[in-house]
Amino acid sequence: MILPSLENIKEAHRRIKSYVHRTPVMTSTQINRISGAEIFFKCENFQKVGAFKFRGAMNAVLLLKEEEVREVITHSSGNHAAALALAAKMAGMKAYVVMPRTAPSVKINAVRDYGAEITFCEPTQKAREEATGILMEKTGARLVHPYDNFNVICGQGTAAVELLEEAGELDILIAPVGGGGLLSGTSTAAKGLKSNIKVFGAEPRNADDAYRSFTTGILHPSVSPKTIADGLLTSLSELTFTIIRKNVDNIFTVSEESIIEAMRLIWERMKIIVEPSSAVTLAVVMENPDVFRGKKTGIILSGGNVELSELPFNQLS
Amino acid sequence: MILPSLENIKEAHRRIKSYVHRTPVMTSTQINRISGAEIFFKCENFQKVGAFKFRGAMNAVLLLKEEEVREVITHSSGNHAAALALAAKMAGMKAYVVMPRTAPSVKINAVRDYGAEITFCEPTQKAREEATGILMEKTGARLVHPYDNFNVICGQGTAAVELLEEAGELDILIAPVGGGGLLSGTSTAAKGLKSNIKVFGAEPRNADDAYRSFTTGILHPSVSPKTIADGLLTSLSELTFTIIRKNVDNIFTVSEESIIEAMRLIWERMKIIVEPSSAVTLAVVMENPDVFRGKKTGIILSGGNVELSELPFNQLS
Numbered sequence: 021m022i023l024p025s026l027e028n029i030k031e032a033h034r035r036i037k038s039y040v041h042r043t044p045v046m047t048s049t050q051i052n053r054i055s056g057a058e059i060f061f062k063c064e065n066f067q068k069v070g071a072f073k074f075r076g077a078m079n080a081v082l083l084l085k086e087e088e089v090r091e092v093i094t095h096s097s098g099n100h101a102a103a104l105a106l107a108a109k110m111a112g113m114k115a116y117v118v119m120p121r122t123a124p125s126v127k128i129n130a131v132r133d134y135g136a137e138i139t140f141c142e143p144t145q146k147a148r149e150e151a152t153g154i155l156m157e158k159t160g161a162r163l164v165h166p167y168d169n170f171n172v173i174c175g176q177g178t179a180a181v182e183l184l185e186e187a188g189e190l191d192i193l194i195a196p197v198g199g200g201g202l203l204s205g206t207s208t209a210a211k212g213l214k215s216n217i218k219v220f221g222a223e224p225r226n227a228d229d230a231y232r233s234f235t236t237g238i239l240h241p242s243v244s245p246k247t248i249a250d251g252l253l254t255s256l257s258e259l260t261f262t263i264i265r266k267n268v269d270n271i272f273t274v275s276e277e278s279i280i281e282a283m284r285l286i287w288e289r290m291k292i293i294v295e296p297s298s299a300v301t302l303a304v305v306m307e308n309p310d311v312f313r314g315k316k317t318g319i320i321l322s323g324g325n326v327e328l329s330e331l332p333f334n335q336l337s
Numbered sequence: 338m339i340l341p342s343l344e345n346i347k348e349a350h351r352r353i354k355s356y357v358h359r360t361p362v363m364t365s366t367q368i369n370r371i372s373g374a375e376i377f378f379k380c381e382n383f384q385k386v387g388a389f390k391f392r393g394a395m396n397a398v399l400l401l402k403e404e405e406v407r408e409v410i411t412h413s414s415g416n417h418a419a420a421l422a423l424a425a426k427m428a429g430m431k432a433y434v435v436m437p438r439t440a441p442s443v444k445i446n447a448v449r450d451y452g453a454e455i456t457f458c459e460p461t462q463k464a465r466e467e468a469t470g471i472l473m474e475k476t477g478a479r480l481v482h483p484y485d486n487f488n489v490i491c492g493q494g495t496a497a498v499e500l501l502e503e504a505g506e507l508d509i510l511i512a513p514v515g516g517g518g519l520l521s522g523t524s525t526a527a528k529g530l531k532s533n534i535k536v537f538g539a540e541p542r543n544a545d546d547a548y549r550s551f552t553t554g555i556l557h558p559s560v561s562p563k564t565i566a567d568g569l570l571t572s573l574s575e576l577t578f579t580i581i582r583k584n585v586d587n588i589f590t591v592s593e594e595s596i597i598e599a600m601r602l603i604w605e606r607m608k609i610i611v612e613p614s615s616a617v618t619l620a621v622v623m624e625n626p627d628v629f630r631g632k633k634t635g636i637i638l639s640g641g642n643v644e645l646s647e648l649p650f651n652q653l654s
Contacts, residue, residue, distance in 0.1 A: 044361075065608045126605065284645060288443065291382045291641035293608040324608035328601060328650040 023263055024170060026212025029177035029205060032079045036175060039078045039110060043067050043179070045186045050289045055305050057312035060187035061286075062179055065294050065324025069130060071251075072179050072202055072322050073103035073166070079175030080164045081107040090114065091161035095141075095148035098127030099251060099323050100166035105136035116161050118151045120144075124250070124327040145242075145254065167201030168257035177205025183318050184213050192311075193318040194301045197221035197230045197271060198252035200260030206320060207267035221264065221271035222304040224249045224279060230256055231271045234264065248276055248332055251297030251323065278303035280332045286321070293324045296332070340580055341487055343529025346494035346522060349396040353492060356395050356427060360384050360496070362503045367606045372622050374629035377504035378603075379496055382611050382641025386447060388568075389496050389519055389639050390420035390483070396492030397481045398424040407431065408478035412458075412465035415444030416568060416640050417483035422453035433478050435468045437461075441567070441644040462559070462571065484518025485574035494522025500635050501530050508632040511618045513639050514538035514547045514588060515569035517577025523637060524584035538581065538588035539617040541566045541596060547573055548588045551581065565593055565649060568614030568640065595620035597649045603638075610641045613649075 043066045052058055064072035077100060081092060094104045095118035108115035115136040119128060120143035131138055141151040156163060164172065179202075180193060195206040207219040223230050227245030233256055242255040256264065264271075274282075283299035285306075286292065298321040305312045305319075360383045369375055381389035394417060398409060411421045412435035425432035432453040436445060437460035448455055458468040473480060481489065496519075497510060512523040517538075524536040540547050544562030550573055559572040573581065581588075591599075600616035602623075603609065615638040622629045622636075 070608060287610055287645060291387060291610040293604055293610060328604060328648070331645070331648060331650075333645040333648075 021259065021262055022170070023266070024174050024177065024205070024208050026209060028174045029181060029209045032171070032174035033178040033181055035082055036075060036078045036178065040075055041067050042182060045183060046290060046292070048290050051285060054285070055312065056309055057305055057315050057317045059305065060183065060190065060316070060318045062183040062318065062320050063292065064179055065292060065298065065321050069099065069102040069106050070323050070325045071099035071103065072176055072320065073099040074106065075178050076172035076175035076201060076205070077103035077107040077164060080169060080171040081111045081113060083171050084162055085111045085113065089162045091116070091159060092164050093152060093156055093159065093161035094118070094164045094166060095152045096166050098123045099325060101136070102127060102130040102134060104164055105131045105134035108136065109134050116155055116159060118148055118155065120148065124325070126327050127325055130325070166254070167199035168259055170259070173201050173205045173260070173263070175205070176202045177209040179320055180206040180209040181213070183320070184210065187316070187318055189214070189316065190217055190318045191315040192218045192220060194220045194222050194304060195320040196249070196252055196297050196300045196322050197223050198297065199254040200230060200256045200264055202320065202322060203268060204260045204263035208263060211267045218269045219267060220304065221268055222300040223271055223273050224252055224300060225273040225275055227252055228273045230264070231273045233261055234268070234271045237265070249279055249297040249300050251295060252300065272304040272308060274300060274303040274307050278307050282306055284333060293326060294321050295323050295326045298322045298324070338576065338579055339487070340583065341491050341494065341522070341525050343526060345491045346498060346526045349488070349491035350495040350498055352399055353392060353395045353495065357392055358384050359499060362500060363607060363609070365607050368602060371602070372629065373626055374622055374632050374634045376622065377500065377507065377633070377635045378607070379500040379635065379637050380609065381496055382609060382615065382638050386416065386419040386423050387640050387642045388416035388420065389493055389637065390416040391423065392495050393489035393492035393518060393522070394420035394424040394481060395427070397486060397488040398428045398430060400488050401479055402428045402430065406479045408433070408476060409481050410469060410473055410476065410478035411435070411481045411483060412469045413483045415440050416642060418453070419444060419447040419451060421481055422448045422451035425453070426451050433472055433476060435465055435472065437465065441642070443644050444642055447642070483571070484516035485576055487576070490518050490522045490577070490580070492522070493519045494526040496637055497523040497526040498530070500637070501527065504633070504635055506531070506633065507534055507635045509535045509537060509629065510635040511537045511539050511621060512637040513566070513569055513614050513617045514540050515614065516571040517547060517573045517581055519637065519639060520585060521577045521580040525580060528584045535586045536584060537621065538585055539621040540588055540590050541569055541617060542590040542592055544569055545590045547581070548590045550578055551585070551588045554582070566596055566614040566617050568612060569617065589621040589625060591617060591620040591624050595624050599623055601650060610643060611638050612640050612643045615639045615641070
C-alpha cells in the first residue's frame with residue numbers, strides 16, 4: 021500500500037491553490053482563557069462549499085481531468101458531495117452524487133445548485149455503496165471516494181500545511197475523524213513538517229469506531245452511530261487506518277453534550293458558524309484540559325454547513 | 338450645535354487604533370449573485386464585545402481619562418453597555434450600566450464579565466433615563482450616552498474609514514439606524530472621504546422613527562417599536578438627527594420577514610453570526626434590487642450578539 025507523503029501534499033497544494041480559498045486562521049482570547057490552551061483555528065467553514073472537503077475533491081478532479089475523464093461519481097453524507105459537484109463544475113466535468121435521503125436539506129440544495137445529478141438512498145454505508153456501484157456501471161463515471169482515495173487525502177492535507185505556515189510552531193494539531201481522510205492528510209502533513217508535533221483525532225463517543233480501531237489495532241467498522249456530528253458517521257478504510265496508525269498520536273472521544281457546548285462556545289465567542297463535526301475538536305480540549313494547558317494547539321474547523329432550523333441550543337437552555 | 342468632521346473621526350481612529358480590532362471586510366460570491374449587487378461587508382460582529390459599539394465607547398472613555406474622570410455610566414439595550422464596560426476596564430475606570438430587564442442574557446452576562454455594576458430597569462427609554470439620572474446623582478459618574486455623544490459618534494465613524502480604505506471606491510454605503518450614532522459617524526466619514534458616495538440608513542419598518550423623522554424633517558420619537566432587531570429600538574437625538582439630515586441620502590425600511598431572511602442568508606452563505614440589527618442592511622438590498630444592481634455597496638455589519646436559544650429560523654421553515 022503506497023501512503024501519501026508530505027511531498028504529495030505539497031504537490032496537491034500547488035495544484036489546487038488557485039481554486040481553493042486560503043481560509044483564515046482565527047484565535048479567540050476568550051476561548052484561550054476558558055480552555056487554558058493557546059488555540060489556532062483553521063477556518064475551513066469559510067472554504068468553498070463550506071468545508072475542507074473541497075480541497076480533496078478539487079485535487080482528485082484535476083488529476084482525473086489530466087487523464088481526460090469526463091464524469092465523476094461519489095456517495096457522501098453531504099459536504100464531499102457538494103465539494104465534488106463544485107469541483108467537477110469548475111473543471112467542466114459532470115458529477116453524479118448518491119446521498120442518504122436523511123441528509124440536511126441545506127446540503128442537498130447545495131449539491132443541486134452546483135449542477136450535480138443526485139440519487140437518494142437509505143442512510144447506511146451499504147446502501148450508499150450499492151447505489152453507487154449500480155450508477156457507475158450504468159454511466160461509466162469514475163468514483164471519487166470521500167476519503168478512501170489517495171488524491172483526496174493529499175488535498176485534505178493542504179489545510180494543515182497552510183495552518184502550520186501561518187501559526188508557526190504548534191505543539192499539538194487536532195482534526196475530527198470520520199472516514200479518516202482529513203486526519204490522514206493532516207497527520208501526514210504535520211509530521212512531515214514538524215516531526216515532534218502531536219497529532220490527535222477527535223471523535224464523538226457515540227461513533228467511536230476510529231478510537232476502537234486505533235486502540236485495538238484492528239479495523240472496526242462504524243455500527244449504527246448516533247451523533248449530532250453528522251459528518252463523522254463513516255468508518256475508516258484500510259488506507260486511512262494505516263496512515264492514522266502510522267502518524268496519529270492519540271484519538272480522543274467526547275460526549276454529545278461536550279460537542280454541543282463546544283459548538284455554542286465557538287458560535288458565541290467567535291461569531292462564526294461551524295457544524296457539530298467541527299466542534300468535536302474543541303470538545304476534546306474542553307474535556308481534557310490537562311493535556312492542552314499552555315499548549316499551542318492547532319484545530320481544523322472542518323466545515324460550517326448546518327440546518328439553521330434544527331439547531332441543538334434550545335435543548336440545553 | 339457642533340457636528341463631528343472627518344478630521345474628528347480620523348483623530349478618533351488614531352486614538353483607538355491600538356485598542357480595537359481592525360475587523361475584516363468580507364465578500365460573498367453567492368450573496369452577490371443572489372442580490373445582483375457587489376457587496377463589501379465590514380464585519381463589526383468580530384469587533385471586541387461583538388459590536389461596533391466598542392469603537393465609540395473606547396474613544397469616549399480615552400478622552401474622559403485625559404480629563405481624569407474615574408467613573409462612567411450609561412443606559413443601553415446591550416451592546417453599548419458591554420462596550421462601555423470593557424472600555425472602562427481597559428482604561429482602568431469603573432462603569433455603571435442601566436439595562437432593561439428584558440435584555441438578552443448573553444448581553445447581560447457580557448456586561449457582568451467585564452466588571453461593570455448593573456442596575457436593571459423597565460424596557461422603556463423613559464425608565465432608562467430616570468434610573469440613569471438617579472445613579473449619576475448618587476455616584477457622580479460621567480454619562481457616556483450610547484449615541485447622543487460627540488465622541489461616541491466619532492468612534493463609530495472609524496469603521497467606515499477602514500471599510501473605505503479597504504474596499505476602494507464604493508457607490509453606496511449602508512448602516513443600520515437606531516439612535517443614529519453609527520449612521521451619523523458612518524455618513525460623516527463617508528461623505529468626507531468621497532463626496533459623491535450615497536449613504537443610506539436601514540431601519541425596521543416596525544421601528545421607523547428615523548424614517549419618519551427623515552422624511553418629514555421633524556424629529557419623531559420611537560413609540561413602542563416591536564422588532565426582532567433589538568439594537569434598533571431607540572430614537573434619534575437632536576444631534577444624530579441633524580447629522581443624518583445633513584449627510585444621509587435616504588432611509589429605507591424593511592419588514593421583519595426580510596430581516597430574518599437576510600440574517601439567514603448571511604449565516605448560511607457567509608458562515609458568520611450577525612444579529613438581526615445587522616441584517617437590516619442586507620434586507621434593504623434584497624427588498625430594493627433595482628437600487629443596488631451592479632453597485633459597489635458597503636455594508637456595516639454592526640454586531641453578532643444573539644441569544645442562540647431564541648433564534649428565529651424555525652418560524653420560517
